[in-house]
Amino acid sequence: MPVIVDKAIYRDGSRHGCGDLSDELASLRERGDAGSFIWIGLKDPTDEEFALVNSELHLHPLAVEDAVNGHQRAKMEEYERSLFVVLKTLRYVEATSDVETGEVMLFIGDRFVVTVRHGDGNPLQGVRHRLELESGKLAHGPLAVLHSVMDSVVDNYLVVDREIRRDLEQIEEQVFGSAAGGDANTIYRLKREVLEFRRASQPLAETLHIYLERGSGRHLQDDARVFFRDVADHLRLVNDHVDNYDHLLTDMLSAHLAAVSVRQNNDMRRISAWVAIAAVPTMIAGVYGMNFEYMPELSASVHVGSGEFRYGYFVVLLAMGGICVGLYRAFRRSGWL
Amino acid sequence: MPVIVDKAIYRDGSRHGCGDLSDELASLRERGDAGSFIWIGLKDPTDEEFALVNSELHLHPLAVEDAVNGHQRAKMEEYERSLFVVLKTLRYVEATSDVETGEVMLFIGDRFVVTVRHGDGNPLQGVRHRLELESGKLAHGPLAVLHSVMDSVVDNYLVVDREIRRDLEQIEEQVFGSAAGGDANTIYRLKREVLEFRRASQPLAETLHIYLERGSGRHLQDDARVFFRDVADHLRLVNDHVDNYDHLLTDMLSAHLAAVSVRQNNDMRRISAWVAIAAVPTMIAGVYGMNFEYMPELSASVHVGSGEFRYGYFVVLLAMGGICVGLYRAFRRSGWL
Amino acid sequence: MPVIVDKAIYRDGSRHGCGDLSDELASLRERGDAGSFIWIGLKDPTDEEFALVNSELHLHPLAVEDAVNGHQRAKMEEYERSLFVVLKTLRYVEATSDVETGEVMLFIGDRFVVTVRHGDGNPLQGVRHRLELESGKLAHGPLAVLHSVMDSVVDNYLVVDREIRRDLEQIEEQVFGSAAGGDANTIYRLKREVLEFRRASQPLAETLHIYLERGSGRHLQDDARVFFRDVADHLRLVNDHVDNYDHLLTDMLSAHLAAVSVRQNNDMRRISAWVAIAAVPTMIAGVYGMNFEYMPELSASVHVGSGEFRYGYFVVLLAMGGICVGLYRAFRRSGWL
Amino acid sequence: MPVIVDKAIYRDGSRHGCGDLSDELASLRERGDAGSFIWIGLKDPTDEEFALVNSELHLHPLAVEDAVNGHQRAKMEEYERSLFVVLKTLRYVEATSDVETGEVMLFIGDRFVVTVRHGDGNPLQGVRHRLELESGKLAHGPLAVLHSVMDSVVDNYLVVDREIRRDLEQIEEQVFGSAAGGDANTIYRLKREVLEFRRASQPLAETLHIYLERGSGRHLQDDARVFFRDVADHLRLVNDHVDNYDHLLTDMLSAHLAAVSVRQNNDMRRISAWVAIAAVPTMIAGVYGMNFEYMPELSASVHVGSGEFRYGYFVVLLAMGGICVGLYRAFRRSGWL
Amino acid sequence: MPVIVDKAIYRDGSRHGCGDLSDELASLRERGDAGSFIWIGLKDPTDEEFALVNSELHLHPLAVEDAVNGHQRAKMEEYERSLFVVLKTLRYVEATSDVETGEVMLFIGDRFVVTVRHGDGNPLQGVRHRLELESGKLAHGPLAVLHSVMDSVVDNYLVVDREIRRDLEQIEEQVFGSAAGGDANTIYRLKREVLEFRRASQPLAETLHIYLERGSGRHLQDDARVFFRDVADHLRLVNDHVDNYDHLLTDMLSAHLAAVSVRQNNDMRRISAWVAIAAVPTMIAGVYGMNFEYMPELSASVHVGSGEFRYGYFVVLLAMGGICVGLYRAFRRSGWL
Numbered sequence A, B, C, D, E: 001m002p003v004i005v006d007k008a009i010y011r012d013g014s015r016h017g018c019g020d021l022s023d024e025l026a027s028l029r030e031r032g033d034a035g036s037f038i039w040i041g042l043k044d045p046t047d048e049e050f051a052l053v054n055s056e057l058h059l060h061p062l063a064v065e066d067a068v069n070g071h072q073r074a075k076m077e078e079y080e081r082s083l084f085v086v087l088k089t090l091r092y093v094e095a096t097s098d099v100e101t102g103e104v105m106l107f108i109g110d111r112f113v114v115t116v117r118h119g120d121g122n123p124l125q126g127v128r129h130r131l132e133l134e135s136g137k138l139a140h141g142p143l144a145v146l147h148s149v150m151d152s153v154v155d156n157y158l159v160v161d162r163e164i165r166r167d168l169e170q171i172e173e174q175v176f177g178s179a180a181g182g183d184a185n186t187i188y189r190l191k192r193e194v195l196e197f198r199r200a201s202q203p204l205a206e207t208l209h210i211y212l213e214r215g216s217g218r219h220l221q222d223d224a225r226v227f228f229r230d231v232a233d234h235l236r237l238v239n240d241h242v243d244n245y246d247h248l249l250t251d252m253l254s255a256h257l258a259a260v261s262v263r264q265n266n267d268m269r270r271i272s273a274w275v276a277i278a279a280v281p282t283m284i285a286g287v288y289g290m291n292f293e294y295m296p297e298l299s300a301s302v303h304v305g306s307g308e309f310r311y312g313y314f315v316v317l318l319a320m321g322g323i324c325v326g327l328y329r330a331f332r333r334s335g336w337l
């Protein structure tokens, strides 16, 4: 059964090998030692592989269905004899600024924990290792495993949160920096990832709240309960941030689109202003190019001696140049150029 | 009575023929066998047709009114002697990306279930067939039918959810892909379908929640209750998705409109820049076409020998060309061309 | 007292004439017959007219104040000895697509109902008539009147709902149809009517919910209560629709404005492209109209024999035409023309 | 002490002079006459002035701090021995369409009421006067004063509400009327005033709700409680309206900006179309002004007899005119002119 | 241990030196004097430095983790033997209009308070000083310190609130003033600061509400409880304001972008109108520059005597001028110039 990643019995917080599942479970139940339990770790089990494990543990069929199907919402569902927990894990891919969602499921029974992991990047191995070094915590039994996994998943949310904030600040700089860059595409994509983040963290906060206030978490002893409340508290922090990112990205999208539109309109205005300036000498030249044989304002120079001839021509050229310069200055003053 | 699609008695999970409705009902009630019941399936009954069935079952007139009228909101309404349930079924039409809404209504009594189906595409037949193969479940009585129908309706929401997501991803690719296509119309239409989806799934989640927390669902035994909570949980997943689709489509609409506007403005800027470039030689040509008899800058070439004549003309042409090339380069540098 | 539209005593569901108000009331109270009551119908009473009725019934002064002032929010207010209900009636004016709001108020006492109607278009007459045909229902006493009025008001909301949806679909067709028409004005106006609708239906849903959950409606017998829950349920349906209309209109406004802007920008681009095409022959003509006496590229034809003369001229004309056709094709290819 | 605007003892609803504050208070408390109390009216008291009054009444220091500071949120705060109420008064300034906010504070004790008024335009004088004419109401003691002040403040909200609606309708007419006027500035300013309105009325609705449901208002006798519920009800009406105004103004801003943009774009299109029309004869004239000595299409007329000469010239002029008229008609048909 | 900023024992409200922490704590606990406690003030402690203090106080490890990590959400977390409070302090930097967030944490035990301060600008020193002058308040024990710190933090929110409002009004003036300035960048930045503000104040309001309604704050005596409710009340005021600022800034962004777009479009229209005016004489000049040898409308003057020659030329010039003036007037009338 290569689908079983790890399997061990924990007694008073220390690890022991685990033989046949049903025999071990029976002997654990017989002894009635509250802190002892079997911890089985699975990875991407198929229907049949899961059935093998389940034949010994008698998990609830609805929980099994969810565990095999995957793609569940984060939740803590209490069945008669076990607690079924779905956690969405997040992973940030630096190269594409993508948030990827994985899944960890836990079946918490009286004398066993089954952790099921879908996809890569789930840090369950690290959790088991750290817990084995904290025998005091392990001695609290299966719920200690649940807390450690949750804590690790939520701590990881904080890491992804930090990465998202970094991306957001980078976009902010692009949008509001001197270059006035950025593009709607990037902003939309980050928003999408933020939504993906929220889809993982918000349902968990809800379900944990319900577990602690109305579910069996209500009956936890205060010293254990406070650990789950710590996780809930960090989730609230993360959810606050994620909400803020969403709002800021919406505002940024507006501001960015505004900046782009303003810049493009400015360009249009500048181009049009130049065209307007060019239109004036074109028009004047058109008038003097009308080929009338006698033009009063030019006649003095055209038909008389060549000394005055020069003067008339320059008057027209100067008039053109002067009007252009005047227009240029007027446009500059109104900020069009 | 062709309006009755199917009719049978289920005893201990196995199907038996059903004779006269009131006789059978009376005998079922007499025996007091909790898991036995009659299941009547109707399709698009008219007022009169329904009255025939109802004359035996004595359903509540308000429920009957809703069942005959159709177009109800999803709900679970508890009457004194029966539970009336309205479910909205969804169907995705690939050709038009349209979500179509149908209706299934259930009257759950002590010894009977009546399922009423409006419109096509409701998979009730499949449900009955599957249930008849699971006699263990059927033996739980009428509520087992309710759960199976609900589960099937909600599983189907997940199918439509997947189709909607596929459409959304397609639009995303159009809007953000290299071609920067997509159109507001398509986005709006998908939003409309998403709203239609939500109109079906959100009220069901509400009413199921109320049934389980404050209604008679509260008194269900834990092993039955957990099955309805499974449905509620999948509904929450669907509703989360639908909310996300709505938000993403809103953002996409903004981003798309921005992209269209940016592209159009870019085109305008490019055209204007070309016009501006063309305006310069036109102006210069206008000046030299003014027909002055003596033009200082040209006189050397016009009135003197033909060697210099060529040179003057080329100077003007080169000046025009040079200015055009200079403008072209300047416009390129500022990203206008 | 012409302000009294109708007045009658109902005993066991059948109508009897009503003499002096206080005498009749006293005799009804004496007999202690639960289903007997006086039903007085008023229309637009003035302060003084209302005082005449009130002198016999001793209604609460605050309720009287509201009834005389009008323009109240829909509500169910419980006073020590009576229930005061304000309902907003809606009427759809086809000609202007306008939703008009009227008001019906009810004072529900132990042995009397007073219905006060403001404005036209309130279907109270129809309600009394229908009730008088259902003596079984009337025998339930004053609350049967309340239910019938509410049911009739809410059924009418469904009618207006249908009209609004029709208007919305018409606008959708205008906005998204091939003609891409519609105008912001119409969309805004429909939104305003939708808000007017919601202003009537949403407070009624709220107040009815409170009446049924926390008010004296809580103490109604189940068989009466279920009738008010039916009204509440239809109200929820209406309110869902109205919310949807509001969202769809907002989206449609965005999409419409986008469509208008896109169309206008397309027009601008097309005009500019034509101007750009025309700018080229103008420029070339400007160059060849410069009146240089010797033009290298033309000299061969101008100063030499007439055979070549023609050719040169056509070369220029063909160049102009060719460039224009080339530009036209290029612009078509990029979708500008 | 000019800060004391008015001071009186009310016994059984009738007014009596008030001597030394502590003596009168002691004698009122001794007699134990529930409806008798002192009512002190202050206006803009300084820290020291307030201390003088307080030395006799022993109000709670936190309430005193708020009363002296002013600028509080509307609230009803219950202290051990008194109720402290902050009301925001509104005043509509017709000239500037400005909503101005004032403040009235009340300290409600067992045998006293202190009303503190900040700013002008607070109708407390009118309230005292009206109450003194209603000795029946006054005999209910200090809470009668509280109700009268609240009722008067909220009635005044309804007045301001009406003015705001009038302004809104005026803007609607400007924006959607034939002239298509209005400006973003005015819309924004009205929105700001609407927010100022909501800042006054919404917290009062909240705090009054809490007072009646969870505070000591819960213990009021039904006949008194119903008066406060009447105020709460009118507040709900006002808050509904204010919410609607806010939404309508947002929509109107969108619609107005759309209208402006559409009008400006129409103007641009019209101007561009005219420029495009003018470009054609300019281009043609440019071609015929190229001064070729032999132009095939003109040669027949230029070089041949004068009879044909005229014809050729008119052909060109007519061609120009024809093209212009053709373009003009085409542009009209596509709605550009 | 330089990390300890201040350390003292308070007995009956007066300050005493504090020797060895565990000895002093033991003696305080022995005596059972409710109002006596040790107050230790820390600033930016490292993990190790904090461990030294904690070795004597046995704080909860989860609270210690948060205190050392920093960057927590505002909260009041109750552990078995202590209350852990996180407050976010705000500081307004005038130069950059930036809101900066700091952190103060408090551990409230039976006989001790530990205040931990992160970053500068936290006014804890002032709080201790003011409290030492109010020995009556100090005698209430550790919760008096908690209230004073909270009150000071929230009073400071009001200061920042005022500064933010001032910035907002300044932007309003820029956006809506005659110059119609302002920029999207500034508006976005202020929105960001407003979000930062809300991130500090809103969670505190939530957590304080929960502490007072469902936490141990419920068991406070009324005279102490009212002080925390005063803080909660001021928080509500601040949160109302912050929400308003957010909405106003959104509206202002829309209005500003509209104003910019309108101004730019006006400029474009003006420029285009001038170009259109210039196009007319250019066109006319083009026609008369066509060099036809015989032009009917000019022939009278060109080929006949020079007296009439002048007249013809002026007619054309006047026609040009007249059309330009006519166009100018028409454009002015339609508001384009």
Ligand SMILES: [Mg+2]
Pocket (backbone or CB within 6 Å): A098, A099, A192, A193
């Ligand atoms: Mg992604």
Ligand SMILES: [Mg+2]
Pocket (backbone or CB within 6 Å): A098, A099, A100, A101, A193, A196
């Ligand atoms: Mg992703």
Ligand SMILES: [Mg+2]
Pocket (backbone or CB within 6 Å): A151, A152, A154, A155, A234
């Ligand atoms: Mg952690």
Ligand SMILES: [Mg+2]
Pocket (backbone or CB within 6 Å): A151, A155
């Ligand atoms: Mg940790």
Ligand SMILES: [Mg+2]
Pocket (backbone or CB within 6 Å): A094, A097, A163, A166, A167
């Ligand atoms: Mg990154």
Ligand SMILES: [Mg+2]
Pocket (backbone or CB within 6 Å): none
């Ligand atoms: Mg534009």
Ligand SMILES: [Mg+2]
Pocket (backbone or CB within 6 Å): B098, B099, B192, B193
């Ligand atoms: Mg559809």
Ligand SMILES: [Mg+2]
Pocket (backbone or CB within 6 Å): B098, B099, B100, B101, B193, B196
């Ligand atoms: Mg559909």
Ligand SMILES: [Mg+2]
Pocket (backbone or CB within 6 Å): B151, B152, B154, B155, B234
């Ligand atoms: Mg399912």
Ligand SMILES: [Mg+2]
Pocket (backbone or CB within 6 Å): B151, B155
């Ligand atoms: Mg299934």
Ligand SMILES: [Mg+2]
Pocket (backbone or CB within 6 Å): B094, B097, B163, B166, B167
């Ligand atoms: Mg599809």
Ligand SMILES: [Mg+2]
Pocket (backbone or CB within 6 Å): A062, A065, A066, B230, B233, B234
């Ligand atoms: Mg499931």
Ligand SMILES: [Mg+2]
Pocket (backbone or CB within 6 Å): C098, C099, C192, C193
């Ligand atoms: Mg209307």
Ligand SMILES: [Mg+2]
Pocket (backbone or CB within 6 Å): C098, C099, C100, C101, C193, C196
């Ligand atoms: Mg209307």
Ligand SMILES: [Mg+2]
Pocket (backbone or CB within 6 Å): C151, C152, C154, C155, C234
């Ligand atoms: Mg009905």
Ligand SMILES: [Mg+2]
Pocket (backbone or CB within 6 Å): C151, C155
């Ligand atoms: Mg009906």
